[in-house]
Amino acid sequence: MTDSSAAGDDVLFEVRGNLAHITLNRPRAINALTHEMVTAIGQALDAWALDESISTVLLTGNGTRGLCAGGDVTQLHARVADDDVSAAVGFLRDEYRVDKLIARYPKPFVAIMNGFVLGGGIGLSGHASHRVVTDDSALGMPEVSIGLTPDVGGSWLLSRAPRELGTYLALTARTASAADAIELGLADAFVPSDRLRSLVASLEELPADEAVAALRAEPPRGARASGDLASDASWIEPAFAHDTVGEILDVLAATPESAAAETASLIRTKSPTAVAVTLESLRRARELPSVEACFDQELRIMAHALAHPDFREGVRAQVIDKDRTPRWAPATFDEVSPSVVASFFEA
Template sequence: MTGTAEPVLFRTTGRAAHIVLNRPRALNALDHEMVRRIDAALTEWERDPAVETVVLTGAGERGLCAGGDIRSIHDDARDGDGTASAAFWRDEYHLNARIARYPKPYVAVMDGIVMGGGVGLSAHGSVRIVTERSRIAMPETGIGFVPDVGGTYLLTRAPGELGTHLALTGAQIGAGDALLCGLADHSVPADALRNFVDDLAGLPVGDALARHAQPPPRGELSGRREWTDDCYAADTVEEIVDRLLAHGDPAAKEAAETLLAKSPTALKVTLVAIRRARSLGSLERVLDQEYRVSCAALRTPDLVEGIRAQVIDKDRAPRWSPATLAEVTDADVERFFAPLGEHELGLAGPSAGDRPASGTAGRCGP
């Protein structure tokens, strides 16, 4: 890819319009300009009677999209005033909601790595395709952040407490588990993807799927429900860790060790966000909540530190603050959910529950 390559490509072939994320060296990481361009294309195609299907793919062989451009978020949180990140999230979350309500079939090819913002672009679509190479995750707690792009909405719809497990640990899952958890609809072998996408130029989606869909590879999570459903039903992250350590299953102990390496603040906020998302109902209301949480994360040290450790310096040794779960108070957690007043995302529209009490409203940014 040259420096002048377009970060996202658009084309129409027959009855299908195509979005191709085109930053393969960055694993097609999503930036603000890409979000704007995708939204504009969806507007055009929604009005075009010749376009019957929209297809999302990623350039390169490694994956659809590794997530948002977190280096930019790191720099904005460390050195800026947060307005750039807030504007990005605002448009990104609006795009996530739009994809979920898009009136034409939206086919997302979730081949290879699909994480964070990549999940937001794909898993809200009406036809979600995975392959034996798919590796899907919401890994935000590992960088001091909280699952967003509607991730807390999607994960609450997984069976039992599997969504809580995935949200807290950031674990990667394959095709079988993506189907089990409701993050995907169909499995197509990777070597059949080109023919499947080509067929969409002339066939309805259902007919193309009938030609190429196959049973998915066997997943792992269904065999872990016995301990995930019990351990992650606990009221606090501390108790979840204690239950995992006491269970006896090696996989449960491994999950506990994974949690203890994540940001304590991000873990506690994520658990509350998942639990509240279950009762919020619509995707739009959950995205409104996620926007508040994301904005609050810009004002905490863990987001900058987590991205530094994982992406900038790559020492994989973040120094979280607070450093332990016990040090994160309920008041610390509640600050992430404080209303933003005039800075609210507002996807669900104004409601009594969204209006701030006097003195509680804030802006998005440090």
């Protein structure tokens, strides 16, 4: 039996045998999530959780560029530009509900994390029970580039990555390859791209554990320009173990590897406020008792971040005008006081 429906055709739902399949369907936007898409996914997951004929849920994205580039920042920006921050926060609240549902879903949830998986894409896939990366996977949380902080449970995942590699990704907005994603705990298994069709077919007949195990392989290392994070951990860990941005930058400046100086320069291009708040968010996330508590913290942070001028400026520079020269306010890390950082965590 096949049952198909769509929310404005931006997300497709299909049931084949015992497999329920969600397909993100905005390939020109790398399947960026709108509020309507999030709502539709939540409704489908609620129904499938109670449907005894469904044993596994699968998430994929149409197109060749990636599973999902994150939330649709132009939609968020439009609401903030209309001075309706509450509507933007409402979108995030509904998005987080879906992410939390996936994190505690009562059935196996398989996410194929091909291509770019960024921001909100991590929210949909990073909490799945079976997280499959492939040849071209590039996972990341690029929020500091537009004046925001890693959310959708990203601070929970990144704060628990080994050897401060999660802190490194969060503050630089760089991406992780398939091998790095598994090393960091953002993914579970590598399946070569030419086996993905077989994986989808197997999921219609086999339990998720068996289907993934039968097709998994050893991921290649150093295949992407982002490099091999595991081998760079020798200088990443001592720098990013510090609890202030200033200390991290100082250690990077004193590190002989040329990549360290390049990393410091990259961090200085990001929103100083967002970077400082992100670092504090990760440190606090480590001490939180559950992923749900982390989502609650992230929603408080994002409510403040969306109202901060750096969000509008970041979207202007990166998405609207695309001049890539944001004018952050304040412009330097020295101007971001501990009291300003602490204010982002208030209700």
